[in-house]
Amino acid sequence: MDLTYSRKHQDLQAEIRAFIKGEGHRSPSFGGGRKRPDQQRLDWQALLLQRGYIARTVPREYGGYGAEPDVLENAIIADEFSKAGISPGYLDVGALIVVPSLLELGTREQCERWVRTTLTCETIWCIGNSEPGSGSDMANAKTKAVVEGDEFVINGQKIWTSSAHFADMMFLLCRTEPEAPKHKGLSYLLLPMDSPGIEVRPLVTMTERPEFNETFLTDVRVPTDQIVMGRGDGWKVAIASLKHERVMLGDPNKQLKRFQSIRELMQETKIDGVAVIEMPEYRDRLLRLQGEVLAAKYHNMRLLTLHDQGAEPGVVGLIQKYFATTLNHRLSALAVDVLGEAGLPYDPHEVAEDDPATTWQIDYMYDIGLIIGGGTSQIQKNIISERGLGMPREPKAQVPAGRG
Ligand SMILES: Cc1cc2nc3c(=O)[nH]c(=O)nc-3n(C[C@H](O)[C@H](O)[C@H](O)COP(=O)(O)OP(=O)(O)OC[C@H]3O[C@@H](n4cnc5c(N)ncnc54)[C@H](O)[C@@H]3O)c2cc1C
CATH class of the missing domain: 1.20.140.10 (Butyryl-CoA Dehydrogenase, subunit A, domain 3)
Structure with a gap:
């Protein structure tokens, strides 16, 4: 890998320094905690999206900046923001796990419906992987989704669901093919959190602050087209989304x-x-x-x-x-x-x-x-x-x- 800054990279560095000098005072504090972004964060997010300092390579049609992938560009942006103590934007599981997973594996309709609103923080996501008895062994998930007409009906329990207490959507791992071998019976569903039958109970961490939750699902209905890939393809989606989660963490x-x-x-x-x-x-x-x-x-x-x-x-x-x-x-x-x-x-x-x-x-x-x-x-x-x-x-x- 060549780490020397070309003319293009030097120009980008100068551009970001000028941006930080001119607009840096509008940045919210670094971090942001586990809560919905306030107006200052939303405005900052919109500005960073417009300038291409977040979602730089996400296609324009989905609300990104549409740039060609360039590792050094991303590194320069992150480096300059970090040195200046400026917020890099609201980069949560939605922007960093759900968006790249949908771009990789979702349908065009799913990308059109959720990528843009996730980047602008109108749609906040939580991840429903872990269950009592299936954490490290995620493929052991027991939450069931059964097809009835053109809907899945979901029953089960998730645990450690970060941000579920204020999220709009859940990226939900569940078992749709109970007869298939463990890894082949899973699917991922895109589940609105205001669906009837969802109960979220906060759990406090060692910080004594409610950070994550138990999430109970009783006869929750979601249209069958809100599945990522096909029935039984959940393990492929899990591998892709965990790859993005590791980049985030x-x-x-x-x-x-x-x-x-x-x-x-x-x-x-x-x-x-x-x-x-x-x-x-x-x-x-x-x-x-x-x-x-x-x-x-x-x-x-x-x-x-x-x-x-x-x-x-x-x-x-x-x-x-x-x-x-x-x-x-x-x-x-x-x-x-x-x-x-x-x-x-x-x-x-x-x-x-x-x-x-x-x-x-x-x-x-x-x-x-x-x-x-x-x-x-x-x-x-x-x-x-x-x-x-x-x-x-x-x-x-x-x-x-x-x-x-
Ligand atoms: C802060 C935080 C946020 C989280 N947010 C989310 C979230 O948003 N959504 C979500 O779905 N989950 C979330 N989780 C859950 C997290 O993914 C699980 O806690 C994790 O996968 C471990 O699963 P477990 O807690 O069931 O532990 P277990 O799998 O029961 O493991 C218990 C212990 O045994 C060890 N162990 C297990 N199997 C093996 C093995 N084969 N070899 C060696 N050691 C082993 C583990 O390392 C661990 O020390 C979160 C967890 C934390 C702490």
Whole structure:
């Protein structure tokens, strides 16, 4: 991969710097949490879409910018936004998982109906994969969808459904072919969350904030044309959408931004009049993490190059997801240590979104969730060792006689 900036890339860099200088003050704060975007975020999203700083390669007919894939362009946009501490837009599971999955596997009608409104945040999505008893083993999903006339009738339960409490649509994994082998009996449905029969019960995470939910589905009806691909093709859709989820969770720009904030925190925080950044034990940790942050950035370019080439990312994506999510946690751990006593107290009822100390504590706790969500580290490591390194398969646990 040639990482030298051509004239075109230098021009883009200059264009973005000018944009940030002129419009950066309109940016909402970085992040955004698990809530519907407010008017400031919606306006910012519209501006970024219009300029092609998000959905750059999504076809114009679906609300994107229609540019040719170019890994360096994406890297330059992300880098400049990250350095300036400017929000890269509302990039949730809708924009980063559902949109690319529909573009890859959906029908033209499905793309026309949902891609544009997802990019503008009129349609907010949640992902309904996990169930009690089928998390890592997603193909074991038991939620049933039975065809009646021109509708599916859905019954079952989902769990850990992030954002279901305010989402408009669910990207739902369910079993439509109960007689077929496990992986061949699944389908994905595009389910409006205001359909009768859906009950969403919030669950609180370690941060003591409601982030995800239990979702109960009782006789929920959805038209049969709201299926992605065909009946029984759900595992193919799962593989594609998990690939996009890993890109989302492994995004190195989050770490670049975080690294920069920690460096500032270490410059500002003093112990006995000495800035923490001057203390060898802390500086050593910071430098090691800097190396890892840069490694994640360049590894991600390999991943994006494979995506742009239409090649399967395979274990490259799993390595990025595993490495980036564990690195995020180590970065916030350093910040909490630097804060010392200020990093300890935490009252979820008095959480100020813009208080840096509280934000680091929330990140530190929530990052553990992202090590688990989208496929746990243990599962990523198993697959990397088996498919990437050619090591023997994990032995399956023996089922005791008389059980199973
Ligand atoms: C913050 C967060 C957000 C989430 N958001 C969503 C969402 O929006 N939608 C959704 O559908 N799901 C979501 N999830 C669920 C997530 O995908 C699952 O938690 C994850 O896949 C693990 O499944 P499980 O919780 O059932 O754990 P299990 O699969 O029961 O695993 C329990 C433990 O056993 C280990 N384990 C399991 N099998 C193996 C094996 N073969 N080899 C070695 N170790 C193994 C796991 O690594 C783990 O440590 C979210 C989870 C979190 C934490």
